[in-house]
Amino acid sequence: MMKYALFLGCNIPARVKQYDLSARSVLKKLGVNVADIREFNCCGYPMKNSDFKTSLLFSARNLALAEKENLSILTLCQCCFGTLKKAAHLFKEEIGLKDEVNAFLSKEKLSYHGKVEVKHFLSMLHKEIGTTAIKEKVSNGFKKLKIAAHYGCHALRPSDVMQFDDPVAPVVFDELVDVTGAESVDWSMKTECCGAPLLGVNDDLSMTLTEKKLANGKASGADFLCAACPWCQLQFDTVQKLMEAKGRSNHNLPSILYPQLLGLAMGIPGEELGIQMNQKDLSSIKAFLT
Amino acid sequence: MIFSISLYLSLAVFLVGMIYKISTWFTRKIGILGYRFSPAQRFGAAVKGILGAIFSAKLFVLVRSFVLNVVLQLQIAKEDRLRWIMHLLIYGGFMLLLLMHALEKHITARLFNDYYSTVNPFLFLRDFFGLLVVIGIGIAIFRRAILKVPRMMTNAMDRYALVILALIMISGVLLEGTKMSSYSEFQRMVQDYAGMDDPDEIKALESYWVHEYGTVSPNIKTPIEQEVLDQGFELHQSNCADCHSPNKSAFAGYAAAKAFGPVALTIDRAAGTTILWYIHFLSCFFGLAYLPFSKMFHVVASSISLMTSAVMDPAKSNPANIATRQAMELDACTHCGTCSLRCSVAVAFGALGNRTILPAEKLSFLKSYASQKELDTKELQAIQEGIYLCTNCDRCTVVCPVGINLRDLWFNVREELISRKQPVLLSLSPFSFYRGLNQLKLDSAGYGQPLSRAREALAAKSVFLKTPEKVIPLTPIDKGFKGQAVRSMQASTFTFCFSCENCTTVCPVVGSFENPQEEVGLLPHQIMRSLGLGLKDLALGSKMLWDCLTCYQCQEHCPQGVKVTDILYELKNMTVKEAKTAS
Numbered sequence: 001m002m003k004y005a006l007f008l009g010c011n012i013p014a015r016v017k018q019y020d021l022s023a024r025s026v027l028k029k030l031g032v033n034v035a036d037i038r039e040f041n042c043c044g045y046p047m048k049n050s051d052f053k054t055s056l057l058f059s060a061r062n063l064a065l066a067e068k069e070n071l072s073i074l075t076l077c078q079c080c081f082g083t084l085k086k087a088a089h090l091f092k093e094e095i096g097l098k099d100e101v102n103a104f105l106s107k108e109k110l111s112y113h114g115k116v117e118v119k120h121f122l123s124m125l126h127k128e129i130g131t132t133a134i135k136e137k138v139s140n141g142f143k144k145l146k147i148a149a150h151y152g153c154h155a156l157r158p159s160d161v162m163q164f165d166d167p168v169a170p171v172v173f174d175e176l177v178d179v180t181g182a183e184s185v186d187w188s189m190k191t192e193c194c195g196a197p198l199l200g201v202n203d204d205l206s207m208t209l210t211e212k213k214l215a216n217g218k219a220s221g222a223d224f225l226c227a228a229c230p231w232c233q234l235q236f237d238t239v240q241k242l243m244e245a246k247g248r249s250n251h252n253l254p255s256i257l258y259p260q261l262l263g264l265a266m267g268i269p270g271e272e273l274g275i276q277m278n279q280k281d282l283s284s285i286k287a288f289l290t
Numbered sequence: 291m292i293f294s295i296s297l298y299l300s301l302a303v304f305l306v307g308m309i310y311k312i313s314t315w316f317t318r319k320i321g322i323l324g325y326r327f328s329p330a331q332r333f334g335a336a337v338k339g340i341l342g343a344i345f346s347a348k349l350f351v352l353v354r355s356f357v358l359n360v361v362l363q364l365q366i367a368k369e370d371r372l373r374w375i376m377h378l379l380i381y382g383g384f385m386l387l388l389l390m391h392a393l394e395k396h397i398t399a400r401l402f403n404d405y406y407s408t409v410n411p412f413l414f415l416r417d418f419f420g421l422l423v424v425i426g427i428g429i430a431i432f433r434r435a436i437l438k439v440p441r442m443m444t445n446a447m448d449r450y451a452l453v454i455l456a457l458i459m460i461s462g463v464l465l466e467g468t469k470m471s472s473y474s475e476f477q478r479m480v481q482d483y484a485g486m487d488d489p490d491e492i493k494a495l496e497s498y499w500v501h502e503y504g505t506v507s508p509n510i511k512t513p514i515e516q517e518v519l520d521q522g523f524e525l526h527q528s529n530c531a532d533c534h535s536p537n538k539s540a541f542a543g544y545a546a547a548k549a550f551g552p553v554a555l556t557i558d559r560a561a562g563t564t565i566l567w568y569i570h571f572l573s574c575f576f577g578l579a580y581l582p583f584s585k586m587f588h589v590v591a592s593s594i595s596l597m598t599s600a601v602m603d604p605a606k607s608n609p610a611n612i613a614t615r616q617a618m619e620l621d622a623c624t625h626c627g628t629c630s631l632r633c634s635v636a637v638a639f640g641a642l643g644n645r646t647i648l649p650a651e652k653l654s655f656l657k658s659y660a661s662q663k664e665l666d667t668k669e670l671q672a673i674q675e676g677i678y679l680c681t682n683c684d685r686c687t688v689v690c691p692v693g694i695n696l697r698d699l700w701f702n703v704r705e706e707l708i709s710r711k712q713p714v715l716l717s718l719s720p721f722s723f724y725r726g727l728n729q730l731k732l733d734s735a736g737y738g739q740p741l742s743r744a745r746e747a748l749a750a751k752s753v754f755l756k757t758p759e760k761v762i763p764l765t766p767i768d769k770g771f772k773g774q775a776v777r778s779m780q781a782s783t784f785t786f787c788f789s790c791e792n793c794t795t796v797c798p799v800v801g802s803f804e805n806p807q808e809e810v811g812l813l814p815h816q817i818m819r820s821l822g823l824g825l826k827d828l829a830l831g832s833k834m835l836w837d838c839l840t841c842y843q844c845q846e847h848c849p850q851g852v853k854v855t856d857i858l859y860e861l862k863n864m865t866v867k868e869a870k871t872a873s
Contacts, residue, residue, distance in 0.1 A: 009683075010634050010681035010682070010683035011681075011683075013683060013684060013685070013688075014682060014683050014684035014697075015727075038632075041633075041634045041635065041636060041637055042634040042635050042637075042681050042683070044637075045720060046681060046719055046720035046721045046723075047635075047638065047679075047719075048719075048840070048859055049716075049718065049719035049720070049859065049862050049863075049866075050715060050716055050719055050862070050863065050866045051641075051642075051863060051866070052859050052860070052863050053641075053863075054637070054638055054641040054642065057637050057640070057641050058635075058637045058638075061637055079720075093779070094779055104640065104641070107640065108440065153839070153840070153841040153842055153843075154840075154842070156842075156846075157841065157842035157843065157845065157846045158842050158845050158846055158853075158855070159846060167846050192798055192841070192843075193798055193839045193841035193843075195839070196720075196723065197720055197839045197840055197841075198837065198839060199722070199723050199726035199727065200717075200720075200722030200723050200724070200725045200726025200727070200729075201717070201718050201719070201720075201722050201726070201741065201836065201837075202741075202836075202837055203726060203729070205799065205802060205837060206726070208802050209798055209799075209802060209839070212802075231720075231723070234723075234727065238727055239726075239727070242727075242729070242730065245730070
């Protein structure tokens, strides 16, 4: 039986609880065990702009905590994934860096020796469980549902570190969408940024980028966007609503989190997946279920 | 006389203090919200809100919260079992002592017709309750000094609270001990209650008390003959036993009396009982008078905070009540450190040393800030960093044992603190995301100000961007940049750049503008080239740095393996560092 330390990060418990709920339901169905390490802290991502070094200490502490439990880290957030995996990579590559962070960690009697693997939810599903095994659990798949899969930057790039998928023509997410019976549409902006990193910093630019993606997704014929990162999801959900209020968007293209999509196809009740917790109404998706 | 005067004086100070402290809940302006309502408006709203809660179905919720959260404190139990036991011991023991012992005339004597403080079970219970408090204080000191609970800091108020409690308890036990061993006390009791004249009989009774009750007498020589003890026992039975249970049942005082043994007579002659009595009641009265101004005020404020949080929904509440609630919450905080223990960004405190990053210390700071509102530049910078370096993960709010809505408190206070002139460099980072999500709650005019101030401060240095006519010297590669970079291996890749402009071509930010150079200053490839030319200052001043999404498209598409995004991170770090040292 597979077991991971589930790394929720900061956004999910506070603002995207449905991601936590739905991921756990789906993982349970797939026989994946997760442990919660309460001492986990922020991955360090928001810290990078001002102080990369301190952000590495954030990551190192999390890695050390998982290593202590002898578990790999499973992240739901792509920015946590990118940050933790990048940090683990640097600790391996750059001489002396690990000792430096261990000197800091020793104050809490922690240490990191480079044994922790960092995995994102999507790649774990795709690589460790596999689409065939997932398909077996899909009891009532979707029909005629078109989904625009949004890959998310920090899972894909930098690809030499992330090893998630082909950074230019990725398939992992599309295949995982197809497993649910939905059709993953081809859209030119699927690997582009959602705009979230600039929200609150340069809203105009942030919303311009989001608007481009929404327009592109809509034009590709998608009924829903699908995200696997709380930042992207908040951008497509809460911020799309904000944009509508400001008259900056009218595509009305709601985003569903991947485990919600998969969960519905597995026959898990929508309430259990937190469908009602999304800001933009998702209820119409049930009409596509067989 | 002194007792009565000091009692009434301390009661008066206590009452005035309570009224003053509670009035500050309506007058103190916390964050931007605090300025929106007058004290009268806030008071009116509070009365309406309280009455509305009491005369509705919410009353049930209030009662439930009172039992589970205020009396049983289950929220603490959930977080930390040892702390829960500690707190229950201290507050439970103290409350019982207060009711049974301090208010004996008003409560215990009325409840029990045959009440005498010297009779069991009361004699025993007084010591037992005291023991509970002492064990609790012991655990508290153990947690702070020996166990060293992570990130729990001890400030002057925490020390005061432990010291005053310990003083009351220890003086009480010692007072009891001196009374038991006191010869003059024995003589007084014989005179007052026994009505005995025969010196032999008195000596027999005295012998019995020396043997059994811990009295230390100058007249009795040990060992005492069994015959005398038997006589003494009989006299004791007929004269004393009805109103005085064995001193041994007051185990703490008895132990103290035994410990005094050799010096008991000296203590007695020096009026030790009286001195200790003064210490005991004066420390109680001081604690009472100072309660509204000390950490002990949490007894009132935390209870109110817990019940408020049970019935108040921030989304639906009158904002005037939220302003009042936040002022009250500052008093409700017990500085227990649970929030700091669970804080998602506490590592930053470890790395940067800024205490106000930790929520418990931030709140502690806000307490004094709320009453004075004055800060020097350094303090302002520290608290701005402390309040902004927060992922708004809600953990502090979820775990707070007294139900403080820290999430909303931070949001509100943050707005006030970042509106000050000092630029907040952290605002140009994903730490601003939560603020962006909640922008409709903010005044649109003030919303963008901190961001533009930060941008200006960061761009201030770049001479080249401001004066494009300035001649650029073609110096060799800036060795300084490589040296300054945190991860030098990544940073040094800029030397491979041959200006193919792929990075700029794939950049979604660049692609969003008609005339990108005007908007972002230098384009990504220009930044790489300026590093190649040793023009670090040019690169550091570019607006592009702060509009970078960190989507890694540039880095992914570089045919030369230049770590463009990572280099931009390095540049941002350097700019922040320089701007920090400059101010």
